[in-house]
Amino acid sequence: MKKLFSLFLVLVLAFCAVTAAFADDITLDVIICQYGPNTNNWFERGGTGMDGSNFVEEFEAANPGIKLNLEVVSWNDVHQVVDTRIANGNAPDILNLDTFSEFLPDDLLLPVEEYTTEELFADFFPAFMQDFLVDGEYWAVPDLASARALYYNVDILEEAGVEVPTTWAELEDAAQAIIDFYDGEVYPWGIDMTTDEGQAAFAYYTWGNGGGFTDEDGEWALNSDENVEAIEYAIGLVNAGYTNPNPATQTRYDLQDMFATGKLAMMIGPNQIPTYVKDKGGDINMATASLPANEGKVSASVGVKDVMMAFRDDSVEDQDARNEAISAFMTFFYDPDNYVGWVSMEDFLPAVNSAVEALVEENPSFEAWLNVLATCKFYPTSKAEWAQVRQGVTTVEQNALTGADVRAELDALQAEITGE
Amino acid sequence: MTTGINRHKWEPYLWLLPSTLLVSVFVLFPILIVFKLSFSEISPAGVVGGFIGFDNYVEAINLPAFKAVMLNTLWWVLSVVIISTILGFIIALVLNQKFHGRKIARSILVFPWATSLVIQASVWNYIIKYEYGSLNNVLLNLGIIKQAINFRSSYQIEFIWECWVGIFVTVPFVTFCVLSGLQSIDVSLYEAATMDGAGFWHKLRHITLPLVKPSLTVSTVLNIIYVFNSFPIVYTMTKGAPAHKTDTMITYLYMLSFYERKKGPATALSVIGFLILCLCAGIYMMTVMRKEEQQ
Numbered sequence: 001m002k003k004l005f006s007l008f009l010v011l012v013l014a015f016c017a018v019t020a021a022f023a024d025d026i027t028l029d030v031i032i033c034q035y036g037p038n039t040n041n042w043f044e045r046g047g048t049g050m051d052g053s054n055f056v057e058e059f060e061a062a063n064p065g066i067k068l069n070l071e072v073v074s075w076n077d078v079h080q081v082v083d084t085r086i087a088n089g090n091a092p093d094i095l096n097l098d099t100f101s102e103f104l105p106d107d108l109l110l111p112v113e114e115y116t117t118e119e120l121f122a123d124f125f126p127a128f129m130q131d132f133l134v135d136g137e138y139w140a141v142p143d144l145a146s147a148r149a150l151y152y153n154v155d156i157l158e159e160a161g162v163e164v165p166t167t168w169a170e171l172e173d174a175a176q177a178i179i180d181f182y183d184g185e186v187y188p189w190g191i192d193m194t195t196d197e198g199q200a201a202f203a204y205y206t207w208g209n210g211g212g213f214t215d216e217d218g219e220w221a222l223n224s225d226e227n228v229e230a231i232e233y234a235i236g237l238v239n240a241g242y243t244n245p246n247p248a249t250q251t252r253y254d255l256q257d258m259f260a261t262g263k264l265a266m267m268i269g270p271n272q273i274p275t276y277v278k279d280k281g282g283d284i285n286m287a288t289a290s291l292p293a294n295e296g297k298v299s300a301s302v303g304v305k306d307v308m309m310a311f312r313d314d315s316v317e318d319q320d321a322r323n324e325a326i327s328a329f330m331t332f333f334y335d336p337d338n339y340v341g342w343v344s345m346e347d348f349l350p351a352v353n354s355a356v357e358a359l360v361e362e363n364p365s366f367e368a369w370l371n372v373l374a375t376c377k378f379y380p381t382s383k384a385e386w387a388q389v390r391q392g393v394t395t396v397e398q399n400a401l402t403g404a405d406v407r408a409e410l411d412a413l414q415a416e417i418t419g420e
Numbered sequence: 421m422t423t424g425i426n427r428h429k430w431e432p433y434l435w436l437l438p439s440t441l442l443v444s445v446f447v448l449f450p451i452l453i454v455f456k457l458s459f460s461e462i463s464p465a466g467v468v469g470g471f472i473g474f475d476n477y478v479e480a481i482n483l484p485a486f487k488a489v490m491l492n493t494l495w496w497v498l499s500v501v502i503i504s505t506i507l508g509f510i511i512a513l514v515l516n517q518k519f520h521g522r523k524i525a526r527s528i529l530v531f532p533w534a535t536s537l538v539i540q541a542s543v544w545n546y547i548i549k550y551e552y553g554s555l556n557n558v559l560l561n562l563g564i565i566k567q568a569i570n571f572r573s574s575y576q577i578e579f580i581w582e583c584w585v586g587i588f589v590t591v592p593f594v595t596f597c598v599l600s601g602l603q604s605i606d607v608s609l610y611e612a613a614t615m616d617g618a619g620f621w622h623k624l625r626h627i628t629l630p631l632v633k634p635s636l637t638v639s640t641v642l643n644i645i646y647v648f649n650s651f652p653i654v655y656t657m658t659k660g661a662p663a664h665k666t667d668t669m670i671t672y673l674y675m676l677s678f679y680e681r682k683k684g685p686a687t688a689l690s691v692i693g694f695l696i697l698c699l700c701a702g703i704y705m706m707t708v709m710r711k712e713e714q715q
Contacts, residue, residue, distance in 0.1 A: 082466075083466035087467070102681065105463060105464075106463050106465050194661060248663075249578070387464060388680060391680045391681075395663045398661055402665065412484075
């Protein structure tokens with residue numbers, strides 16, 4: 001009986017010791033978006049570019065007392081997952097997404113200064129950080145970027161006897177020449193107006209016509225004359241038969257597949273396209289050029305950058321310890337030893353200076369893309385209405401594809417967004 | 421003896437308790453929450469605010485796409501349920517006959533039903549793809565067409581394709597419901613009718629139809645609910661594009677909530693959908709039950 005009692009005591013003590021040890025641990029809920037097939041590997045499984053182990057293991061080994069409950073979620077589901085968690089009062093501690101401003105009106109985010117060391121803060125590209133400044137505070141940090149350029153099939157253009165178009169008029173001429181030469185078998189120009197990339201299409205054409213999402217004062221200017229003309233031009237390309245036939249349902253990946261097999265002559269896409277084409281077994285002679293702009297207007301490169309942000313959690317007693325844990329995550333993530341692997345894994349462009357040298361050394365073509373990145377325009381993601389605008393411009397484009405009046409559609413969207 | 425009677429009184433409730441609890445937690449409770457949310461202010465990020473009356477309902481009904489989506493939903497439910505019921509009934513009649521390979525035919529029929537809807541919709545997406553679709557490839561190779569056809573040339577046609585996939589995956593369910601009804605019909609009834617000189621149509625109208633009616637009622641009511649609530653086919657094939665013109669109510673409220681960030685109107689729409697569904701299923705069941713009672 002005594003033996004049994006002793007054994008029971010030992011077990012109770014052991015249980016208490018284990019729970020006490022875990023009680024001191026801070027567990028961070030982290031949601032990362034799935035950029036490609038390697039994202040899960042790099043964070044949770046075999047590890048790509050992390051010497052066989054994965055990020056979570058490496059982080060927990062380097063930061064005793066901090067556990068990661070990390071979840072990689074597909075882009076299709078991430079809003080549903082995050083919004084549901086917020087509605088249930090269970091927001092993640094750290095979130096990776098393409099926008100942050102929608103969380104500001106509800107005061108859900110933690111200011112960057114609470115969890116970023118001075119050294120790390122100074123490491124981010126300053127131009128990137130400017131977009132995260134709202135009411136004198138930074139609310140997110142960039143995790144990576146990509147730049148868009150015009151990709152064209154050199155052989156198709158040469159055979160059709162056309163030069164790479166630099167203006168909208170030249171684009172129409174080139175498209176007609178390709179249609180004539182290939183008897184409609186090759187689509188001259190790719191357009192994606194799906195919910196995935198409708199906002200990108202809006203940016204390509206409106207920025208190439210001196211318009212855009214906002215005016216010089218940063219106020220929404222969705223229904224400007226330049227924007228109306230730009231969207232009418234893009235819809236005109238579709239109606240003239242110069243593009244893929246179903247822009248409302250054919251995504252960028254459909255276009256990339258067509259481009260890789262020589263079915264599509266030109267498309268605007270990110271810097272990962274060469275890798276994508278190669279992975280698909282495509283063997284085409286391709287090159288890049290600036291995006292065509294309207295006559296007399298400046299061609300604007302389009303950049304996309306995603307973000308990391310931290311959420312408030314007022315239920316935690318020791319806020320300093322939580323902030324330190326988040327800071328430890330950020331510092332570890334952006335450490336060049338880890339971050340270079342993260343960015344290069346899916347051919348993205350970096351957001352911190354300390355990774356540039358190693359990335360250029362690994363892939364010399366990065367340097368040219370970094371120069372493009374420096375001149376890129378970015379979406380106005382710091383504005384709280386961005387999520388609605390993004391979907392709104394896509395709806396305008398899709399309505400216009402079915403014959404709706406572009407001006408009336410953009411006027412309605414502007415009125416809805418600005419409440420005027 | 422008294423204890424026995426008492427036990428019989430509460431015993432059924434005891435057995436019903438687990439399922440009642442499960443239904444309460446996983447069905448009733450969420451429904452009540454959605455009702456409450458539909459009268460609350462909800463921010464684009466999902467933070468629930470205070471009571472705002474019917475504002476969400478007013479906003480939902482005044483959305484530009486609302487009427488078109490409701491009309492789509494009506495067409496979607498009517499076409500899928502009616503056509504799949506007719507086709508399922510015919511196939512069930514065929515499969516009820518004795519022929520070589522009947523078991524194999526019945527097994528094959530299960531496939532569309534047993535396969536996930538997302539996979540079904542994705543496969544159909546590839547079949548009807550203009551550029552590399554297998555339907556075009558087959559027709560071209562057979563020499564039936566000389567140029568590839570764009571099977572998705574307008575949103576109206578895309579919507580018809582969505583309905584077709586809906587019918588394709590629903591037919592097996594109807595078939596098996598009707599088949600189970602057919603198998604329970606006493607063969608002697610047909611023999612007696614034949615002796616009296618009844619033909620195929622007479623037997624179908626006066627024996628088969630009345631006796632499989634309970635099975636058809638079950639399959640129709642369940643199909644109205646399943647098809648109305650079906651999300652994967654429309655979402656996988658078009659995501660409602662262009663501009664919600666191929667959306668049904670369920671996909672529309674999802675897009676409204678998680679793409680357009682209008683969560684208040686989205687919850688109001690889900691309540692409206694729930695009430696419509698209750699009404700449809702209720703009217704249908706009451707009508708059928710009344711007729712059965714009269715008979």
